[in-house]
Amino acid sequence: MGEIVLDQVTKTFGHVQVIPPLDLQIEDGEFVVFVGPSGCGKSTLLRLIAGLEDVTTGEIRIDGEPATHTAPAKRGLAMVFQSYALYPHMSVKKNIAFPLKMAGLPQSVIEEKVENAAKVLNLTDYLDRRPGQLSGGQRQRVAIGRAIVREPSAFLFDEPLSNLDAALRVNMRLEISELHNSLKTTMIYVTHDQVEAMTMADKIVVLNAGRVEQVGSPLDLYNAPRNLFVAGFIGSPK
Ligand code: ADP
Ligand code: MG
Numbered sequence: 048m049g050e051i052v053l054d055q056v057t058k059t060f061g062h063v064q065v066i067p068p069l070d071l072q073i074e075d076g077e078f079v080v081f082v083g084p085s086g087c088g089k090s091t092l093l094r095l096i097a098g099l100e101d102v103t104t105g106e107i108r109i110d111g112e113p114a115t116h117t118a119p120a121k122r123g124l125a126m127v128f129q130s131y132a133l134y135p136h137m138s139v140k141k142n143i144a145f146p147l148k149m150a151g152l153p154q155s156v157i158e159e160k161v162e163n164a165a166k167v168l169n170l171t172d173y174l175d176r177r178p179g180q181l182s183g184g185q186r187q188r189v190a191i192g193r194a195i196v197r198e199p200s201a202f203l204f205d206e207p208l209s210n211l212d213a214a215l216r217v218n219m220r221l222e223i224s225e226l227h228n229s230l231k232t233t234m235i236y237v238t239h240d241q242v243e244a245m246t247m248a249d250k251i252v253v254l255n256a257g258r259v260e261q262v263g264s265p266l267d268l269y270n271a272p273r274n275l276f277v278a279g280f281i282g283s284p285k
Contacts, residue, residue, distance in 0.1 A: 048110045049075040049076060049201045049232055050073065050074060050108075050111070050233075051071075051072075051096060051107070051108070052071070052073070052109075053070060053071040053095075053096070054107070054108065055069070055105040055106070056069050056070075056071075056095060056102050056107060057103045057104045057105055058095060058100065058257075059103045064257070065091055066091060067257055068104075068105065069257070069259060070259075071259065071262070073201075073233060073250075074233075076231050076232065076233055078224070078233075078234045078247060078248055078250070079233075079234070079235050079236070079249065079251075079252060080236045080237075080238060080243065080244040080247060080251050081235065081236070081237045081238075082237075082240075082243075082244040082251055082252070082254065082280070083253060083255055083260075084239060087254045087255055087256055087257065088254055088256070088257040089205075089254055092237075092254070093126075093203050093235060093237050095107065096114075096124070097119040097122070097124055097203055098114060098116055098118055098119055098121070098124075099117075099126070109124070109200070110123075119199075120146070120197065120199075123201070124199050124201050124202075125194035125195075125197050125202050125203065126203045127191055127194045127203065127204045127205075128205070129187075129205075129206070129207055129209070129210060133186060133189055134178070135177065135178050136177070137177070137178075138176065139170060139175070139181070139189050139192075140165075140174040142178065142189050142192075143164055143174075143189060143192040143193050143196055144160075144196070146193060146197050147160060147196055157196075160196045161192075163196075164195040164196050165192065167226070167229065167230075168189075168191060168222075170185065170188055170192060182215075183210075183212070184211065184222075187208065187211065188222070190207070191207075191223070195230075199232070200232065202234045203234075203237075204223070204235065205237045206237055206239070207236075209238075216243075223236070223247065224247055241282055244265070245269070246265075248264070248265055250262060250263065251263060251265060251281075253268065253276070253280060255276050260273065260274060260276050260277050261277045268281050
């Protein structure tokens with residue numbers, strides 16, 4: 048499960064409509080990238096899907112049900128924040144276990160889920176360390192681990208790699224793609240980086256001032272950009 052539908056969704060802050068009526072369909076298991084320049088509404092759109100913002104008009108449906116809950120976890124979604132959102136005073140194990148503790152799961156179940164997540168993310172040897180004793184990439188993996196343990200129907204990433212250095216970014220891109228291949232869970236990934244979009248996405252949604260300029264596979268967008276904005280942004284020779 049992990050189908051997400053946006054039906055004529057709008058968002059207005061004060062008097063400014065930052066998302067004009069927008070339709071979008073995300074299939075179960077897809078890796079979808081929202082790409083566009085800074086300020087175009089990527090984070091707002093992700094926060095609307097997560098339930099961290101209310102839609103002004105329109106409807107979001109998750110697996111066919113109107114999404115009325117106002118927390119990602121209640122919508123069955125996990126938001127992956129940047130690595131600096133970790134608790135510095137807690138071990139890796141406790142950071143990953145935190146959402147499960149909050150949910151009141153028994154300790155034995157928590158242990159097992161944390162172990163499994165650590166295995167998937169190559170963090171088994173680091174469970175007793177504090178975030179400050181980890182590299183940037185390891186910290187980012189802990190942030191992802193905290194999402195994995197809840198077994199969400201979709202993962203939502205908002206520029207998760209933007210404060211990592213270039214080499215590490217390339218590495219983490221591959222790791223997140225591999226994670227998608229093994230979990231096969233819907234992922235929505237927000238970035239302003241065309242290269243990330245082109246290399247990671249099954250489907251790219253190009254945004255410009257809150258509007259969807261084009262939706263398509265990386266190849267579609269490269270070969271047949273619908274307009275100059277898409278062509279310029281995707282870096283096609285056209
Ligand atoms: P992006 O993530 O693509 O950089 P955002 O979604 O953060 O863009 O912002 C889109 C627009 O909405 C921007 O003009 C921003 O200033 C505005 N905006 C975002 N959040 C708020 C808010 N809470 N209140 C008022 N304006 C906001
Ligand atoms: Mg943003």
